Amino acid sequence: MLDTLGRIWRLTRLAASGPRAWVGLAMAAIVLALIFVELYVDVQMIAWTKRFYDALEAMDAATALRELGVFGALTGASAGINLAQIYLRKLLRLRWRTRLTGAALDSWTKGQAYWHLRPGLSLHGIDNPDQRISQDCDRFVELLLLETLDLLGKIVGLVTYLGILWGLSNFVLQFSAFGLDIAIPRYMVWLAFLYVALASLVTHGLGRPLKSIYFRQERREADFRHALVQVRDNATEIAQSGGETAERRRLNHRFGAIQTNWHRLIGREFVLGLFTQPYWQTILRVPLFFALPAYFAGSVTFGGLMQLSGTFSRVTTSLSWFIFSYKDLAEFAAVAHRLDELFSITRDPAPMPAAPRAITRSHGGAALRVRDLRLATPQGRWLAPVPDREVRPGDRIWISGGSGAGKTTLLAALSGLWRYGSGRIDLPEGRMMVLPQRPHVFAEGLAAAACYPEDPRDIPESRLREVLTRLGLSHRMPDGPLTDRDPAALEGLSLGERQRLALARVLLHRPDWVVLDEATSALDPAAEAHVLALLRHDLPKAAILCVAHRDPVALHPTGRWTLGTDLTTERKSA
Incomplete structure (x- = not known):
């Protein structure tokens, strides 16, 4: 656990650092502030619930109609805040992904790690670095923003909702069991923690293998994509050798590995879902059942019952962040592992x-x-x-x-x-x-191939045409500028x-x-x-x-x- 948190922290520092890092941090702060504003709107919605249902119980049509207008205003505010959050999150995701991808590219190219870490040349090789740099950098930042910002929002929301629930549940649950008279003050507060704690233990027990399965699945998918790229890059040799059957056999083998691990993944997700799906579908209804003893005892009105039920539901939903995010957290840990491994190994490639x-x-x-x-x-x-x-x-x-x-x-x-x-x-x-x-x-065209590793724009086109002509390549030169991207010029x-x-x-x-x-x-x-x-x-x-x-x-x-x-x-x- 501590090792995973260390990996996430190192990668987060990389993503959030660099020139004008304050811009990204300011955007993250604004998103967090919007989460708190949305929380304030939700607290107002809790208060609205009591007023509206009390008006219905009292058959007060005027108040009920007025509260419908309040409901529309609160809903509109919540929707606007949510859209602003989504927009800023996407901008921040792109910004931090750009920084993290740049750091990964530097790590992979500087010191010629891409050469030293080829299979057989170093004690610790890197499988599928292209996937780690392209896909894992993006997925890490996406999950980082999703889980950390939401967690902070859940923590603040939990404190707020607990305060409300504590004030609403100022009654005692009394019952007899095994010949004993039992009285539990503010039982709705303690019941929320007990309910979620038991559910979290069950979730972790059922979903613990998911991290390693996600890790293997990413590797299998990358291996299959790499095999497809090899077919594309060696198309002429394969076609002339009649190698379609051999290539299909190789591709089938790679895809078979995906299928095998995928079966493990969907099987484990199904087992986890046997618990989480019923839990998710009942968590919004069970609070009402838990609050019924207080309603039947006359401790709360009908509006109070609905308010108490809604607040309890919000508390348990906040506490259930771990349960609802478990699959994403398992994937987050797997992605952080792969990406941090790339940085640590390329920093100092271990010799044989x-x-x-x-x-x-x-x-x-x-x-x-x-x-x-x-x-x-x-x-x-x-x-x-x-x-x-x-x-x-x-x-x-x-x-x-x-x-x-x-x-x-x-x-x-x-x-x-x-x-x-x-x-x-x-x-x-x-x-x-x-x-x-x-x-x-290079697919960029003839000029890029001839001028490598320099930028073809730094070389006069007349000089480039002269050299290519002297080397017998005039028939390959296009009519337009040589610096235009023209993959067809390299075909065949x-x-x-x-x-x-x-x-x-x-x-x-x-x-x-x-x-x-x-x-x-x-x-x-x-x-x-x-x-x-x-x-x-x-x-x-x-x-x-x-x-x-x-x-x-x-x-x-x-x-x-x-x-x-x-x-x-x-x-x-x-």
Whole structure:
């Protein structure tokens, strides 16, 4: 319980903080004030109940008609206050969701947590971060405003209604039981607490498993959505492979997990509903039955009976906040758990315990130097030693080696991502750009893909068109502005075209250090020679490190940096 409250408090501070935080806090204060005003109107409604029903009992038509006008005014005021509350709550929800989502995005992207927390790279991975950032941030703020503001309103209302109930129930309930004469003064007050306390215990006993079921359901739903996104992103490969049956089997498996957990959820909610539904339907009627002894004893008038019944009902409804909110509270706890876990894990991604982390790095030198470097997998398996090397500006280096020798892992270590291994890496001054074999493209259009990670609006369109034309992509350029969002321009891009787009980034941004991780593997030899010649011509002072299975002759003269290929011997010696 305390752990859950701690999570909620940490997330609430994040959502309510930041620039101009006072605006959100002021909006929350206004909403709370409106709740209190609505409470005042409800107290007037309690007083109206006695006057109206006493007028009916006395057959006083004039008073009854006048009270109907009062009823209309009170109802209109209550409706107006409620609408104002709803409007402000939605504005506040958007404001705090924006802040919390921004904090989550910062946590996920800063320090490259999104990379380090991939499966197999960290002790504590994060499942479905997209859902946590998108859906959980919104749901947390929604439930936060719903439960906290309502709880504060219920507390103030409870104090108010108890005061009224205490004054109205100034009579004694007398009866005999087991040969004893029993007298209970103000029995309606004590009965309200006893009635709700027993109901709360039953509710908690029946609904306790809901938190874990809600937690699993969110994960299952996110897994299914992720599988659907994978089908969309790999549509061409799936279609060409005739993989519809396999994909349907995979999707059926994910959806089957949803069904299984959903059955648990509806079963548990049904069990809880067996108690809460009758409780909800009777809580407005039972108070009248409880007050009948006082009416039959002549302690209250008919109007007093209705007033007493209504006040008791309001007290028990306020006390029953826990019962009526139980399902939302269970979901609130599950959402807070998932979201707080995202923040805590991304703050300091835990490394894999079996792998060494003894790579020493320095920055700011004139050259790239690698000394005594040996890389390891996150599971603690050593790769072959990396030969010592010094790379200076303007050098052309071909990084070769058999499959599994650790070429891509070496590039990750050079860029500062890979943490597992031992040895020393001295990183040079200047900007380094790494191009992977399968570059990322974006639905925003051709310009966004070519200019990544910069804003395409910062690059003259004439320059962008020139570079794309030199790389053989003129047929992909639209007639309109390149910066227009045009997902159709990227439809059907081959891997070779994707690689040309990535190479455009090098020509546009002119980095000091270019690292190509099989970045031309999908090009034919003539096309590869052409684009590599462009790099050599346009960036004569840049160092180029090229991972490739064949000699990149267009970069000549090159040095060769060969990683060990006899992995069996290396593993045994390790």
